[in-house]
Amino acid sequence: MPPPRPPGVRTADSLGQARGPVGGRASGPLLSATAFVDEAKRAAAPARPPVDRVDPKPDGSHLVELWNRRRGFYQAGEEAALNRYVIDALSVPDRVEEGHEAVYRYRYRMAERLAHITAPVLAVCAPQDRYSLPALEEFAAALGRETAVLSGGHVPAPEQLPGEFADVVNRRFFADVLPGGDGPPGTPGGAGAVGPLGVDTALVEGR
Template structure:
């Protein structure tokens, strides 16, 4: 089967223009990226899911080619509301929502805030952000917090901070990360703070959609939370991709897309 073409466009929201990349037709599946990535995180996943679904990846406000907002105006709740505005603009009422890392937290809020519209949910590498985690991380430097320097040394520093969590020797994945981090600017670091500020423990019990919790087995930042996230959502399914790392969707697009498609084929029929 020939993979569908990726189409790119912009839609207007109350926050500004949001960049959209989509592929395929059928039941809509919204894909939300991690910090500080963009739709490019799902560049290889889109045509795979697009064989059976209308796969839609967006750049979260502040990232990629989407509108820029002052850091203080960002929150998980606002990102979720903007995502619904995008679906409205695309004529989509109900959709499955798939999120990775930061995107998983936004996807969870979408399911909690408008459960009738989120028909199925996939939480990939989702942290469990409660008071204990907020306290543990409060005031600490985020992984992508580097001071810009005229000689460009901050990019080497950023590369070295991230590289241990990427496949050894995979220059291409690291270059894609760096390109998105440069576009994000201050949001590369602040996006992690937005996640840190989210009161997940007050919202997760509101999730009623059929849920798949995807655990990247080789992601030390998120893998420890997978069981707790799954336990907090009644009836959820936990699936582990053992070799998955922080960049799992673009590291292992075939395995990622297959896990998502297998789950959604049952719960969006």
């Protein structure tokens, strides 16, 4: 029995889209906040402290600790995003580290694997992202693809600057001529009624 199709694929099927860009933080044709994992990072990964896991304490101080883990990523006035992060982390306390662990497990030989990606890719980074920005050029060289640096933001830049993030993606994948193409793709797959990336921006901002 074949495995179930991922939700994103099912959504594309329902819209009649055979092709189209996919935005993702750690994988997909659009990469955001993805650090270049080299030999040094692989060696240090087993000894690194937990990123999001905290031990529950009777006085509730672990909630402040969890908040402070990500507070430096956000500006004053972005507390709603931090609220969502704390809620998400508390809903899966025993699994909250799995995403970070998977990044290091999957990218054991990142530089070698990136060379096999043939689809158009855009690596997007934020100027305050001290994890990804220092290695952005190294990442781009290994990938052999383009990069873009937004005007502001930190690790959660798509959440902080959703409009600019969508504009960068739309221009690259819908307005520019992609390799091998003879003109801008526009809205592929007959999805004119749906529009390019950014249609759910208001929904995301209103969460």
